[in-house]
Amino acid sequence: MTLLEVRDLIVEYGTDPAVRAVDKVSFDVGRGEIFGVLGESGSGKTTLMTAITRLQRPPARIAGGTVTYRPSEGEPVELVGCTPRRLRELRWERVAVVFQSAMSSLNPVMRVGTQFADAIRAHRAVKRSEAWDRAAELLELVGIPRDRVRSYPHELSGGMRQRAAIALSLACQPDLVVMDEPTTAVDVVMQRQILDNLKELQATFGFSVLFVTHDLSLLVELADRIMVMYAGRAVEIASAEDIYRDPQHPYTQGLRDSFPSLHGPRRELRGIGGTPPDLRRLPTGCAFEPRCPQRVDDCRESLPLLIERDRTQAACLLLDRQEVAR
């Protein structure tokens, strides 16, 4: 069952000429699924996630496509074109967001409990004391002692703040939590704790997660499916296992070969040569072509579309011809 359906989403910055940071991206997030969006810096991940949640700010603008939220009860909601009022109703309650820095979610001059209580009471008719109890419960869920509900954000450690931001996103039991690199600002031990905790919470409450990051090893462990982005386009969508064991697109293969495996057989580590393209001067053909170790002449001419084979979708001319070397 699909919870979120993104079709041909286009997001541009400015005009004359517009820079297309997200170019006709389509994917589905299933109910209870952890869906990862992977990309290098500048690939359009943040632009994509802010457009989906309608948090984008000028000069970014949605230039095409649809984002449909399908609640388990009631009519589907088209988020592109939704009124600000309707969006306010949906935020927190149905779709919650966790940013890279917890301080984007937490107000530094308010006690943590007050912020939780305000978020809860904006959507639920409960007494202030009940909302505070719920806030304390939510903190406990992410491993923060109940009495910290009276703390100000600066009195919490960086890891605690990030966990508090995750707890806050769950305050109204949303169907979908969108997370943009929520663990980049914390050390690896804390990162592991936060991700384990997130998995537990997801398994308990069954919400879906859209998780945006540049870290493939993290997504391989966390996500059910992964979409790989390159220069604003989706180049591969597959299960985390397939992305790791049998990546189809040469770019995904390059990413996979750039990080060491903890469990699998030893393999030679190779980086991807070159740098991502300038979005203002994209080639006519495949944007990865200049860096692709498997390129052929045709790759410069035509733009490959995502093609579905088995359970994987990948956008590479060679796959069309079944020639890709692995």
Ligand SMILES: Nc1ncnc2c1ncn2[C@@H]1O[C@H](COP(=O)(O)OP(=O)(O)OP(=O)(O)O)[C@@H](O)[C@H]1O
């Ligand atoms: N405010 C802006 N004005 C113009 N172009 C922008 C702006 N913000 C982003 N872009 C363009 O959109 C592209 C994608 O940016 P985006 O922040 O979505 O990438 P990202 O994959 O999230 O990278 P990062 O991980 O560094 O945040 C950038 O390469 C840039 O060309």
